[in-house]
Amino acid sequence: MTLPLAIALAMALDAAFGEPGWLWRRAPHPAVLMGRAIGALDSGWNAGPHRRARGIAAVALLLAAALALGLALAALPGRWAEVIAGAVLLAQRSLSDHVTAVARALRRSLPEGRAAVGLIVSRDTGAMDAPAVARSAIESAAENLSDGVIAPLFWFALGGLPGLLAYKIVNTADSMIGYRTPRHEAFGWAAARLDDLLNLAPARLTALMLRAFGSGRWRDIAADARRHRSPNAGWPEAAMARALGVxxxxxxxxxxxxxxxxxxxxEGRRALTSDDIEAATRLLWKVWGLALALIIALAALLWR
Structure with a gap:
C-alpha cells in the first residue's frame, strides 16, 4: 500500500465514522494524551528565568517524541497503523458535525445557538445576536478546515505519519500555550511561531481550494487575509467570506x-443566518472532496 492510498483510506474512515464516542469513553484520545504531555511540561518547566528557552526546549522534546513515535508506527507492515492514526487525527467529520449542530441549535432558538457555538469558539457568546452566532460558526469552520483537515493532510502527504504527528503536537501546543498572556508569552513563543510556520502553506492552499468553489479575485482574498489579526487564519476566512458573499x-x-x-x-452581507452556516458546511465537504480527489490521483500515479 502506498502512502497516498493510506491517506485516502484514512480520510474515508474519518468521514464515515468521525469521533466514535464508544471508543473514546474507554480509551484516551491521542489529542488528550498530547494535551497531557504539553500540560505536564507547562506545569514543570514554565517557571523561573529563561522561560523562552525552556519553551523552545519543551517544543523540541515534543517534536522529537512525535517524530520517533511516527517513525516506529510507520515501520509496521502494511501501513495500517498510518491509516488508523490518520483517521483518528483528521477532523473533517467532527468539524462538520460541530458546525452543523450550531445551525440546528440556532434554528431552534438564539440561546441554544449561543450555547452550541460556545463549544467551538473561545470568544464571549452570552450577548451574541443571531448573525454573530452564525458568523462565529462560519469563521470556526474556515479556520478549522485549514488547521484540522488541510494542514494535517499536507504534512501527512509530505512527511508521512511522522509529519502528521509533528504537525498535530505543535498545533495542540499552540492551542494550549501559544497565547500572549503573562504566563505563556515567553514559554509559548516557540509553539506559536512554529505553528505559524507549519500553517503558512496549508492556510493559503485551503484558501485556494475554497476559491475553486466560490467567487472573488485572488488579490481581493489576499487583501482581506492581510486585514486579519492572524498571519494564517485570515486566508481561509477571507476565501470562505468571498465564497458565501458575507x-x-x-x-x-x-x-x-x-x-x-x-x-x-x-462589503459582504452581515445579516447571517443558520442557512449560511449550512452553506459553509457544504463548502467544507466540497473542499474535502477535492482533497480526496487529489490524493487519489497521486495514489494512481504512484501505482502506475
Missing part, C-alpha cells in the same frame, strides 16, 4: 472586553 471577523468580545477587529470582506 462579512466575517469584525468586533467581538473576549473575557468581557470588546476587541475592535476589522471585518474580512467588509
Amino acid at each position: 462579512a466575517l471577523a469584525g468586533p467581538r468580545s473576549y473575557d468581557g472586553a470588546l476587541r475592535d477587529f476589522p471585518f474580512v470582506n467588509p
Whole structure:
C-alpha cells in the first residue's frame, strides 16, 4: 500500500465514522494524551528565568517524541497503523458535525445557538445576536478546515505519519500555550511561531481550494487575509467570506472586553443566518472532496 492510498483510506474512515464516542469513553484520545504531555511540561518547566528557552526546549522534546513515535508506527507492515492514526487525527467529520449542530441549535432558538457555538469558539457568546452566532460558526469552520483537515493532510502527504504527528503536537501546543498572556508569552513563543510556520502553506492552499468553489479575485482574498489579526487564519476566512458573499471577523468580545477587529470582506452581507452556516458546511465537504480527489490521483500515479 502506498502512502497516498493510506491517506485516502484514512480520510474515508474519518468521514464515515468521525469521533466514535464508544471508543473514546474507554480509551484516551491521542489529542488528550498530547494535551497531557504539553500540560505536564507547562506545569514543570514554565517557571523561573529563561522561560523562552525552556519553551523552545519543551517544543523540541515534543517534536522529537512525535517524530520517533511516527517513525516506529510507520515501520509496521502494511501501513495500517498510518491509516488508523490518520483517521483518528483528521477532523473533517467532527468539524462538520460541530458546525452543523450550531445551525440546528440556532434554528431552534438564539440561546441554544449561543450555547452550541460556545463549544467551538473561545470568544464571549452570552450577548451574541443571531448573525454573530452564525458568523462565529462560519469563521470556526474556515479556520478549522485549514488547521484540522488541510494542514494535517499536507504534512501527512509530505512527511508521512511522522509529519502528521509533528504537525498535530505543535498545533495542540499552540492551542494550549501559544497565547500572549503573562504566563505563556515567553514559554509559548516557540509553539506559536512554529505553528505559524507549519500553517503558512496549508492556510493559503485551503484558501485556494475554497476559491475553486466560490467567487472573488485572488488579490481581493489576499487583501482581506492581510486585514486579519492572524498571519494564517485570515486566508481561509477571507476565501470562505468571498465564497458565501458575507462579512466575517469584525468586533467581538473576549473575557468581557470588546476587541475592535476589522471585518474580512467588509462589503459582504452581515445579516447571517443558520442557512449560511449550512452553506459553509457544504463548502467544507466540497473542499474535502477535492482533497480526496487529489490524493487519489497521486495514489494512481504512484501505482502506475
